[in-house]
Amino acid sequence: MKRTLIARVEDRPGVLNRVASLFRRRAFNIESLTVGHTEEPDVSRMTIVVDSTQSGAEKVAQNLQKLVNVIRVEDISDMPAVTRDVALIKVETPDNRTRAELMQIVDTFRARVVDVGVETLIVEATGTEEKVDGLVDVLRPFGIVEMVRTGRVAMVRGKNVNKGESK
């Protein structure tokens, strides 16, 4: 089962390495890990998806929490949350007919074409992983030249904010 953890960490050199090293050291499997800035200048936020049971994810969280630069870890899998995955997908367009057909599919998925080249175009899709998976499945027969996905980012709904102490 996939579990989603949110970790707020100090924005310092080497913190990502510490987190990744912990996963290797304790033999936890990372499905995806994204890092980015937050509303606070010195704090980064990681969304970590692990393929694990609830108690396994708890172990991950407890061990992460022991890292000095990790401020607060929370398993949000059972909370109401918005989760998003962003994908850039480059698809082959040998002729105008294919291109038109692709445009229609992209529209249906509420994705966007962000670049049009002579023989390819790039689709940007944002949504849950299931939605992006669905789009990828439909695009695959056209010939996907390359693809990049961010992996899951997540945020709990409402005022329940995973901040921890920042002072």
Place this chain on the structure above:
Amino acid sequence: MILTGAQIVWEMLHREGVEVVFGIPGGAIMHTYHPLSEYGIRHVLVRHEQGAAHAADGYARASGKVGVAIATSGPGATNLVTGIATAMMDSSPIVCITGQVASSLIGTDAFQETDITGITLPITKHNYLVTDVDDLASVIHEAFYLACHGRPGPVLIDLPKDVQQAETEFVPPTEEVRLPGHAYIGVSDPTDAIARAAELIDSCERPVILAGHGVSMAEAETALRQFAERIDSPVAVTLLGKGGFPASHPLYLGMMGMHGDAQANRAIQEADLLIALGMRFDDRVTGDLSRYAPHARKIHVDLDAAELNKLISVDVAVHADLQRALLDLLPLVDKRDRKEWHEVVSEWWEESRAVDVINQHDEDAKLTMPHVIDAIRRSTHGEAIVVTDVGQHQMWAAQYYRFDRPNAFITSGGLGTMGFGLPAALGAQIARPDAEVWAMVGDGGLQMTVQELATVVQEQLPIKIALCDNGYLGMVRQWQEMFYDKNYESTRLVNPDFVKLAEAYGIRAWRAGDHDQAASAIDQARAHRGPALIDFQVVKEGEGGNVYPMVPAGAALHEMIRRPYPTKVGER
């Protein structure tokens, strides 16, 4: 006050209360050594950096303070690694300071450059690469805070040469450290869990308290004694838990685990409640996990949340400071008298005593290490600090030297580091100059750090070294005898003359091959004011040369192999 980075190091160590450091200078740390004499801090020059880390560890365990080791970059730093890993596994608070090549050279494969913060990432509680001299003072303050707060552990500070040389206005760091993440360790409110624990305790009939290293680390010895007496429960200890509960106490049950006391292991397997305090269910403690304490419900109290439900799932997990948890529990539990349970347990004790090798009063009995350790215990009235290496002698020291006080048994439990004994004893003696320190070592392990004999002499430390000389890597040989058809592959040692070796270093030494010689050598070594070594030539194999009981790999605790002679008592 304008100071160099080097001066800030000593200024801060002084402010942190450091009186002694263990180290070896070298190219990338020389600059830090230069102003040392201005600060009145004692530097103990070890002969190998592994010795510096172990000595700092031994110092920390004997004193309760943070131990400090210093080394140069590259090989100096990598030589610390075994000692750092040892301290990590046994939660020992040490701070290691390593020199590093100049910042401009980092990443260029410069001479004696190594990525020591990368290497020690998984074996330190935290580490730092200081790139700005203005950060140095607060980094050192944080390092000392982290080493000894929460679950203690090693912290490493890597210091590039240019940072040691750089000058800055020294600003003492504020007392309070800013560690936003660290504040979250230990915040859960244990009230509910403690109430549930009290219910389980009141409703059980055959409890066993499992006391680990956490007892002495939390200074919970008195609380534990009051608690155990109130609920009238036997107390088994882990290897590192020795001394956390007095061995002379009527509720003392002995050591648990692979070479634990038979009555302790049997009690655990028969118990209906385990109360685990500051221990972590190491595989050497549990044997086969799936058949561990099959009838028992389990309460686990630990300061480290990651230890709770790690290996076995427990009925009540209490995430708390141990002393506080015990004091909270005390008024909630009934005072009990568990006469029936004690009767069962004392029968097991009797059986253990009957097969114990030191209770065999055979005039011609050959000298075994249990006899030696028992003789040292009697001679020192059980009041020495015992520091061991790793292997058979370590288990015998744990079994036969009875510890009534905490921090008197210093041993590498988690990592099982051969070579730990001598340098750790050196650190312990420096921490406790008035105590009688006995290093109990094997002929294999001693030779892994034997060069520290020179440090012992240079520092004029009156350590007594009891060498268990059986001409083998004994514990491996025991396994080969028992499980590998006596195929003693690569375990026989052709040894030097240890008496001459010790004398070459300037250490008085004796050789003892029988009981009389042993007793006399112990007396003479104790009477001698300086360092002393006794080469105890003990039984090499067979019954007197093996550690019993033994829970074989993969077996459950009650399936331990018992000492087979003289009477066939309690095979299982």
